[in-house]
Amino acid sequence: xxxxxxxxxxRFWPNRYLLLMFLPxxxxxxxxxYIPMGGIIIAFKNYSPWLGIFESPxxxxxxxxxxxxxxxxxxxIRNTLLLNIYGLIFGFPxxxxxxxxxxxxxxxxxxxxIQTVTYFPFFLSMPIIAGLIVQFLSPSSGIINxxxxxxxxxxxxxxxxxxxxxxxxxxxANIWKNLGYSAIIYLAALTSIDPTLYxxxxxxxxxxxxxxxxxxLPGLTPTITILLILSMGHILSVGIDLxxxxxNPMTYETADVIGTFVYRRGIAGIDGAPNLSLGTAVGLFxxxxxxITIMLTNSIARRISETSLW
Amino acid sequence: xxxxxxxxxxxxxxxxxxxxxxxxxVYPFIYTVSVSVSHPxxxxxxxxxxxxxxxxxxxxxxxxxxxxxxxxxxxxxVYTSIGTVVRLFLLLITSYPLSRPNFPGRNLxxxxxxxxxxxxxxLVPYFLVVRALGLLNTxxxxxxxxxxxxxxxxxxxxxxxxxxxxxxxxxAQIDGANDLQIxxxxxxxxxxxIIAVMSLFIAIGIWNDYFTPLIFLTDDTKFPxxxxxxxxxxxxxxxxFLGLREYGAIPIPSQSVQAATLIISMIPVLxxxxxxxxxxxxxxMIGAIKG
Numbered sequence: 001x002x003x004x005x006x007x008x009x010x011r012f013w014p015n016r017y018l019l020l021m022f023l024p025x026x027x028x029x030x031x032x033x034y035i036p037m038g039g040i041i042i043a044f045k046n047y048s049p050w051l052g053i054f055e056s057p058x059x060x061x062x063x064x065x066x067x068x069x070x071x072x073x074x075x076x077i078r079n080t081l082l083l084n085i086y087g088l089i090f091g092f093p094x095x096x097x098x099x100x101x102x103x104x105x106x107x108x109x110x111x112x113x114i115q116t117v118t119y120f121p122f123f124l125s126m127p128i129i130a131g132l133i134v135q136f137l138s139p140s141s142g143i144i145n146x147x148x149x150x151x152x153x154x155x156x157x158x159x160x161x162x163x164x165x166x167x168x169x170x171x172x173a174n175i176w177k178n179l180g181y182s183a184i185i186y187l188a189a190l191t192s193i194d195p196t197l198y199x200x201x202x203x204x205x206x207x208x209x210x211x212x213x214x215x216x217l218p219g220l221t222p223t224i225t226i227l228l229i230l231s232m233g234h235i236l237s238v239g240i241d242l243x244x245x246x247x248n249p250m251t252y253e254t255a256d257v258i259g260t261f262v263y264r265r266g267i268a269g270i271d272g273a274p275n276l277s278l279g280t281a282v283g284l285f286x287x288x289x290x291x292i293t294i295m296l297t298n299s300i301a302r303r304i305s306e307t308s309l310w
Numbered sequence: 311x312x313x314x315x316x317x318x319x320x321x322x323x324x325x326x327x328x329x330x331x332x333x334x335x336v337y338p339f340i341y342t343v344s345v346s347v348s349h350p351x352x353x354x355x356x357x358x359x360x361x362x363x364x365x366x367x368x369x370x371x372x373x374x375x376x377x378x379x380x381x382x383x384x385x386x387x388v389y390t391s392i393g394t395v396v397r398l399f400l401l402l403i404t405s406y407p408l409s410r411p412n413f414p415g416r417n418l419x420x421x422x423x424x425x426x427x428x429x430x431x432x433l434v435p436y437f438l439v440v441r442a443l444g445l446l447n448t449x450x451x452x453x454x455x456x457x458x459x460x461x462x463x464x465x466x467x468x469x470x471x472x473x474x475x476x477x478x479x480x481x482a483q484i485d486g487a488n489d490l491q492i493x494x495x496x497x498x499x500x501x502x503x504i505i506a507v508m509s510l511f512i513a514i515g516i517w518n519d520y521f522t523p524l525i526f527l528t529d530d531t532k533f534p535x536x537x538x539x540x541x542x543x544x545x546x547x548x549x550x551f552l553g554l555r556e557y558g559a560i561p562i563p564s565q566s567v568q569a570a571t572l573i574i575s576m577i578p579v580l581x582x583x584x585x586x587x588x589x590x591x592x593x594x595m596i597g598a599i600k601g
Contacts, residue, residue: 024400029426031443110325117335118332124576125517132342135341141354208320244521263433266433279432280435283431283435291429
């Protein structure tokens with residue numbers, strides 16, 4: 001009893017306004033993050049809107065079994081992983097190289113001009129990006145096909161209906177959109193490198209490449225590590241906004257990913273009535289794998305380097 | 311950094327390479343502008359590659375005359391302005407208590423918030439919650455879900471911790487100010503940089519959001535610009551790649567009209583861009599200071 005009284009008088013009452021301020025935010029996270037986490041139970045039920053969450057019958061792991069024994073699971077996991085892996089292989093080093101090149105530039109004005117221009121696409125919405133892509137790749141009047149026709153004498157290619165092109169289109173568009181933004185993160189990290197290190201290196205006779213190799217790159221390593229851990233946490237989830245705009249049944253073979261499947265089957269019900277329980281089960285699989293991968297990469301990063309998220 | 315006597319070959323190569331990269335980034339815009347102001351027949355014949363062929367503004371006239379574009383423009387403006395005010399206020403009042411060492415339950419609450427970055431219930435339960443709250447097809451569907459993000463809270467909290475000195479708050483308390491007065495009279499006026507950055511983050515986020523209206527709005531009169539653009543993209547894919555003549559009962563717009571729509575929808579971002587430039591880089595710097 002003494003504890004309650006102490007807590008009330010010393011901790012709660014003097015901080016009542018702070019607690020009051022915090023209340024709406026707390027409610028927000030309870031309603032939009034923690035209640036949906038509780039809603040995961042419908043993955044183990046046959047959810048019916050008429051019966052409600054609690055009355056719907058339990059079915060155990062049926063939806064997981066259906067998903068993994070069905071024809072789509074492997075294709076979805078493969079497509080998601082490949083988009084992420086290719087995205088990492090190509091999308092991760094390019095902004096770093098770009099930032100290093102910018103950093104070596106002597107003209108401040110030219111540097112700022114390039115940054116201003118390359119930064120812009122980051123602020124455009126995905127439908128605009130998709131619109132630009134369609135303009136570009138259109139078989140009748142898109143620039144890529146005009147070049148193919150006129151310069152190489154080739155027939156027009158229907159890029160957006162050919163599964164073999166989808167990954168390249170998706171990854172190129174993302175690199176194009178994010179190049180300037182990612183480079184700014186690295187450039188910000190570069191400003192924290194002590195300039196006397198460069199001066200000392202120059203006196204010791206280090207050439208340009210050696211200064212990049214032994215000062216600049218090590219200075220970027222913590223930032224690179226953090227960004228890598230964060231992207232590993234998303235290995236089974238890929239930004240679906242652009243995919244939803246560009247894919248169609250003809251390219252599902254390479255374009256359909258876990259996220260788009262959950263949207264299509266769980267909410268939109270585009271092929272068949274929406275199956276909320278199946279959608280929840282597949283989403284849960286995705287969340288759990290994401291949690292495990294981020295923990296694993298974080299502990300690996302902590303072991304091999306000094307940088308980690310926590 | 312350069313020292314005398316080092317080869318300049320790399321410098322010239324670097325200037326050239328960065329020039330090419332910049333051109334690749336700008337080219338889609340130049341091309342789209344050129345398509346939108348070229349003569350439509352020149353576009354279909356494939357004559358437009360870099361500069362406009364035969365100046366013609368009929369595509370813009372068509373877009374400007376479309377009531378659907380204007381209504382969605384208006385909707386986007388309403389969602390963005392109301393959403394930014396609500397979300398910003400919520401962000402500030404949630405982050406501030408977490409920055410105060412004496413706030414009871416601070417560690418627990420910080421954990422509850424950061425945990426949402428690592429794990430979520432997934433799209434379907436989230437959708438069911440929003441539907442159960444009766445938010446579907448209302449303005450609030452664009453404002454309330456997604457209003458707070460753990461990431462932004464951490465950034466703002468770190469900003470408060472590092473810029474507002476505890477002695478300032480203590481002296482205000484001695485003068486008899488309560489926490490609400492401290493927040494509004496002392497903390498907010500000292501936080502204008504982060505407030506500017508965050509409003510821009512939030513406003514751009516809502517203006518560009520296309521997934522939220524896709525799942526939460528079904529009424530044509532409530533659609534924001536992103537959904538109208540999506541329709542145009544989907545129609546263009548249908549026409550150009552799948553050989554459809556019309557979409558529903560609507561004839562599919564020509565490539566010039568598509569291009570003009572894209573350009574018109576980019577204008578607000580282009581106008582805001584100088585501000586964004588100025589504050590965003592600051593914002594990334596603040597975010598880079600590890601919390």
